[in-house]
Amino acid sequence: MENEQGLRKQPVYLLAIETSCDETSVAVIEDGTVIRSNVVSSQIETHKRFGGVVPEVASRKHVETMTRIIEEAVEQAGVQLTDLSAIAVTQGPGLVGALLIGVVAAKALAMTLGLPLIGVHHIAGHIYANKLVQPLDYPLLALVVSGGHTEIVSVEREGSFRILGQTRDDAVGEAYDKVARALGLPYPGGPHIDRLAREAEEAIPLPRAWLEPESYDFSFSGLKSAVLAALNQARMKGRELDPGAVARGFQESVVEVLVEKAVRAARATGAKQLLLAGGVAANRGLRDALAERCAAEGVPLLVPPLSLCTDNAAMIGAAGYLKYRNGEYETLSMTASPTLSLEAWSLADSAGRTDGDAESERA
């Protein structure tokens, strides 16, 4: 495509590293869109016994597994370290101890191989995971839903991010996990609630948090409290609520608000595509409802396969490639930035970005 002048261009291989929270992952990406390898060391088994994801364990795991996973990713990609063009790494946001391990590994590689170093915003990665699946059409709208994030992001052109809304309290994945725990379901709770909700014939009535009429922000803390209150009230009367009805009531409330706000934002920004990103994109109830609304609105819905929705390094390579092409490199003094702002991470020449620092307040 890009070689029309008959030049046989060498492919650009980016090695990407992601350690922002609970996964150690390394990928090799060719020309920003082709996944040559994407190795993820899922730590779910270790975490189960705690009823939650334990980042300290993860942090230590990152150190233990980093070298092995780098080797594996390079080997699976069928490339040599000397074939690489740049090293991309998640710079933030995330847990500082976890981020650090990836950043240090990336710097070491960049220094020894004499390659450019690219810092990547984790959410930009989630959004650009979609580019590994199909071409993107701007302006687009992204709904990012995961254990730590719930954001509506407008991407007016390539690499230009504007946060329209975000959670004011719990992230959607976190709300799922906490409700699942209250229902005595195993970790991770999301898939269990999703399944129970779809099998249930009834739903207990639960509130929807719409916030101010114009707002694209979310709030799931009140819904979580409403679920707990319903469970407690039933218990005090010596009854147990049907977990399926609770799951369905909860999921309907979450999905309705997510879908409604995302579709309204897509309409308001004239989005040509709606992207679903983040681990909660695996939720069937959410995907089905969003697909239905998007079809009615005539907006194509993009949902990457699950392996690219949960944290992985391939998405970091896809987003990092934007900065590679733009020549936006970091020096070896780059540090992990737990509160990195997405808007400030936008490409330097992207429209609509006047002053990244002024916008970083919404980090």
Next chain:
Amino acid sequence: MENARAYRFSSRNEAETGRLAGALAQHADPGSVLALDGDLGAGKTTFSQSFARALGVRAVVNSPTFTIIKEYEGSELPFYHMDVYRLSQEEADELGLDEYFYGSGVTVVEWASLIPDLLPAERLTIYIETGADGERQFCLTPSGERYERWCIGLRENGVLA
């Protein structure tokens, strides 16, 4: 540790919780640590949000459960918002929490009772209990002279009982 006396505050809504948070924030100085506890949904994050606002944090303060620690800039002091819900004490030990506790900012730790050995000996412990009709009872237990002074000050101003 000596068994300090406890102070009480009851709140019927977020605005009243804000009154307590605001009064506490006035006393905040570098190295202040508030240890928050209470059941899921008791209102720990709501309290933390009010407290952050009172410190002049303008950014959105949302749940730190997933990332454990979130840092913010207040008007005069940094604000460190922690949530150790997902941690055991051994695991939290390696996160270097002391850097925050004894740092230049103000720290609020949600689910603090999960890491009793890691908390500074001097701190203000706040336990939130949910009553009927969404009413919240705040029980404040100061450890150390600094926090005794805070509580006495708040009682004299009629905030605490």
